[in-house]
Amino acid sequence: MIVKLRGLVRAFIEFVVLLFQRRQVIWELAKRDVVQKYVGSRVGLLWTVIHPLSLIFIFWFVFGFGLKAQPVDDVPFSVWLTAGMAAWFAFSEILAESTIMIVANPHLIKKIRFPSQILPVVKIVSSFINHLIFLSLLIVLLLLYRVPITFFALQVIYYYFCLTMLALGISWLTSSVNVFVRDVGQFVQLFLQITFWATPIVWNLDIMPVKVQNILRLNPMCYVVNGYRQAFIYHEPFWLNLREGLHFWTITLFFLVLGALVFRRLKPHFPDIL
Amino acid sequence: MSDRSEHCAIKVSHVSKSYRLYDSSLDRLKEALHPFKKRYFRDFYALNDISFELPKGQAYGIIGFNGSGKSTLLKIICGVTKETSGKVEVQGKISALLELGAGFNPEFTGRENIYFSGVLAGISRADMKLRYDEIVAFADIGEFVEQPVKSYSSGMMMRLAFAVAVHVDPDILVIDEALAVGDARFRHKCMAKIRSFKDRCTILFVSHDMNAVLSFCDRAIWLDEGKMMAMGEPKEIAQLYMEASYEGTRQIIERQARFSGDRAGENPDSSINGENNSFEEIKSCNGKVDSFGLGNATIMSCTLLGENGKPKEHICCGEQVVLYFEMKIDDYIEHPIVGFAVSNHLGLMVFGFNNLIPGGRKLEPFHKGEQIEVKYAFLWPDVEPGSYVFTIAIADGVLDEHEHHHWIHDALVVNCFRDERMVGMFNIGKVDLQIEKDNRCPDGK
Numbered sequence: 001m002i003v004k005l006r007g008l009v010r011a012f013i014e015f016v017v018l019l020f021q022r023r024q025v026i027w028e029l030a031k032r033d034v035v036q037k038y039v040g041s042r043v044g045l046l047w048t049v050i051h052p053l054s055l056i057f058i059f060w061f062v063f064g065f066g067l068k069a070q071p072v073d074d075v076p077f078s079v080w081l082t083a084g085m086a087a088w089f090a091f092s093e094i095l096a097e098s099t100i101m102i103v104a105n106p107h108l109i110k111k112i113r114f115p116s117q118i119l120p121v122v123k124i125v126s127s128f129i130n131h132l133i134f135l136s137l138l139i140v141l142l143l144l145y146r147v148p149i150t151f152f153a154l155q156v157i158y159y160y161f162c163l164t165m166l167a168l169g170i171s172w173l174t175s176s177v178n179v180f181v182r183d184v185g186q187f188v189q190l191f192l193q194i195t196f197w198a199t200p201i202v203w204n205l206d207i208m209p210v211k212v213q214n215i216l217r218l219n220p221m222c223y224v225v226n227g228y229r230q231a232f233i234y235h236e237p238f239w240l241n242l243r244e245g246l247h248f249w250t251i252t253l254f255f256l257v258l259g260a261l262v263f264r265r266l267k268p269h270f271p272d273i274l
Numbered sequence: 275m276s277d278r279s280e281h282c283a284i285k286v287s288h289v290s291k292s293y294r295l296y297d298s299s300l301d302r303l304k305e306a307l308h309p310f311k312k313r314y315f316r317d318f319y320a321l322n323d324i325s326f327e328l329p330k331g332q333a334y335g336i337i338g339f340n341g342s343g344k345s346t347l348l349k350i351i352c353g354v355t356k357e358t359s360g361k362v363e364v365q366g367k368i369s370a371l372l373e374l375g376a377g378f379n380p381e382f383t384g385r386e387n388i389y390f391s392g393v394l395a396g397i398s399r400a401d402m403k404l405r406y407d408e409i410v411a412f413a414d415i416g417e418f419v420e421q422p423v424k425s426y427s428s429g430m431m432m433r434l435a436f437a438v439a440v441h442v443d444p445d446i447l448v449i450d451e452a453l454a455v456g457d458a459r460f461r462h463k464c465m466a467k468i469r470s471f472k473d474r475c476t477i478l479f480v481s482h483d484m485n486a487v488l489s490f491c492d493r494a495i496w497l498d499e500g501k502m503m504a505m506g507e508p509k510e511i512a513q514l515y516m517e518a519s520y521e522g523t524r525q526i527i528e529r530q531a532r533f534s535g536d537r538a539g540e541n542p543d544s545s546i547n548g549e550n551n552s553f554e555e556i557k558s559c560n561g562k563v564d565s566f567g568l569g570n571a572t573i574m575s576c577t578l579l580g581e582n583g584k585p586k587e588h589i590c591c592g593e594q595v596v597l598y599f600e601m602k603i604d605d606y607i608e609h610p611i612v613g614f615a616v617s618n619h620l621g622l623m624v625f626g627f628n629n630l631i632p633g634g635r636k637l638e639p640f641h642k643g644e645q646i647e648v649k650y651a652f653l654w655p656d657v658e659p660g661s662y663v664f665t666i667a668i669a670d671g672v673l674d675e676h677e678h679h680h681w682i683h684d685a686l687v688v689n690c691f692r693d694e695r696m697v698g699m700f701n702i703g704k705v706d707l708q709i710e711k712d713n714r715c716p717d718g719k
Contacts, residue, residue, distance in 0.1 A: 024393045032390070036381060112370070112377040112394065113353035180303035265306050268356040271349075273299055 030125035086134035098171035120171035159227035172259030283476035289360030333477035335491035366445025380424035413437035516588035567680035570605035656701040
């Protein structure tokens with residue numbers, strides 16, 4: 001057990017070293033990833049702004065305007081919504097696109113020596129652009145509705161780190177298995193759709209009975225979404241919900257270890273299958 | 275021991291690679307994750323217990339037939355695929371030309387791919403910028419460097435890939451037959467570049483071009499069906515390999531001969547075909563190949579023999595050889611002319627002989643039912659290496675006016691090789707070189 005644990009720690013350190021050594025590769029790949037998405041389109045990078053904006057508008061229109069959602073805890077619904085959406089969309093973008101990242105880059109896997117385990121990290125870097133736009137949108141809304149911005153907002157860095165680690169662990173798992181069974185990509189899409197509604201993003205957790213709340217809190221993304229709101233809206237420190245934090249990190253570590261083990265086991269097969 | 279391994283650029287010890295043939299990729303997944311390592315596959319050994327050491331600064335060539343595991347070995351050395359068992363140790367940075375445009379993203383332009391390949395090789399963008407012009411100049415693909423790589427021809431892809439591979443300061447250069455797609459001019463440019471690398475760089479080189487291996491590798495490794503058949507001096511290995519490839523062709527020829535049946539239209543008398551078996555079977559040489567003639571004679575077999583009287587397909591320049599063929603005479607031929615001509619790979623007739631040109635003699639008439647054996651013993655001339663085709667013919671008449679009774683265009687194909695370099699189609703042999711200096715030049719005293 002101890003030996004295995006030591007092996008894991010060593011593998012983790014090696015991974016961090018690898019990230020550092022290959023930082024230029026990661027950076028170049030991330031740049032390509034962003035460019036490739038919009039290559040040939042007229043407005044190009046503007047799409048990264050149009051996307052989140054229209055999404056937030058639709059949800060605000062349906063829930064805030066159509067269903068007359070009331071301000072939550074004295075904060076306008078659109079602000080409250082955007083804080084949750086920012087966290088969720090960063091997570092779902094990383095997970096959904098990392099899952100197909102290995103299959104989408106056969107030229108890297110088959111033809112050259114390439115550390116494919118960094119591909120989800122590339123996605124984390126390239127998706128950061130979208131996240132920044134989401135966050136600036138949020139800040140604009142906060143200023144617009146005169147919600148004060150405090151030092152607690154810096155906690156977003158911690159919560160962002162949380163969500164990338166969770167996404168990285170699951171991505172290692174899904175992206176490697178997806179090489180063998182391409183259905184995984186589709187399944188992840190569906191899974192994200194469902195969890196989007198199961199996570200308190202467009203609805204408030206407090207409206208549920210306590211029993212249901214406890215079940216819904218098992219969802220690790222619940223912790224991150226609440227965290228984003230803590231940082232920007234409630235101005236609470238993250239150590240207030242230590243128990244949820246512990247729960248989140250247990251699940252995340254589980255996925256990181258499982259994902260890393262499965263990825264390492266499957267990696268030698270990639271060039272033979274792709 | 276440790277001292278020795280320090281001088282090794284590549285050390286391959288007992289490497290095997292078995293490809294597992296699965297019925298579906300789901301089986302593969304189940305096995306990879308199976309807690310008790312259940313087996314779902316059938317083994318296919320692409321490489322079997324390969325060991326060798328490649329010292330720093332040397333050039334090794336790997337030869338072998340298609341499917342012998344050459345590319346797999348290179349892929350393992352480069353770390354693209356993983357060996358099933360054994361160990362590969364590599365010291366230094368490898369730059370590999372495994373397949374066309376390795377690692378290029380087809381959607382991006384040549385320029386972007388150049389930069390990215392550099393970064394992958396550990397060279398920063400700024401450093402790549404300094405080399406960029408040199409790379410583009412070497413690749414010489416013009417404006418295409420600004421086009422997406424997917425629009426490239428295979429030649430252009432190769433040019434760019436090669437140009438990048440040699441400009442990222444490799445310690446070890448691995449080249450896998452990639453040069454075969456380039457045109458002759460670029461191929462020579464590449465060979466010259468590789469040659470210039472020989473001093474500072476370790477080279478591993480896979481090629482079908484025996485002359486390239488001979489002229490520039492320090493040692494050669496011969497792989498066959500995943501096993502290492504031999505390793506040693508390129509010349510010896512080339513000889514072994516060529517003998518084996520001759521064996522291989524013979525087997526194919528014999529197999530073809532068994533299936534080819536009787537020679538179409540050539541000879542309506544089937545009893546002749548029955549007697550064919552007494553001749554050495556080389557029917558496939560003339561079975562479907564260009565042949566024509568009036569048919570009073572039929573050339574039944576044709577072989578090139580070496581000094582030891584054994585058939586030869588690979589010849590060294592200056593070697594004693596015997597061209598041997600047998601004919602069946604089906605009708606009277608008054609003034610027989612028997613001859614052969616040898617053409618090079620371009621179809622140019624390089625040399626030849628018949629019994630009416632000076633050095634030959636007039637022959638008595640051939641009568642029906644006779645079996646004639648013809649032997650020409652000669653020294654293989656000092657011609658450029660490559661493949662040569664024998665044309666053999668039997669005619670009736672004189673040199674200026676005759677009719678062909680049987681003419682076989684591609685009767686025999688042989689390969690000629692030589693280990694020294696030469697210029698042109700023929701080597702002129704010993705040359706007396708004299709250079710006189712003009713002492714009145716301004717610098718001279």
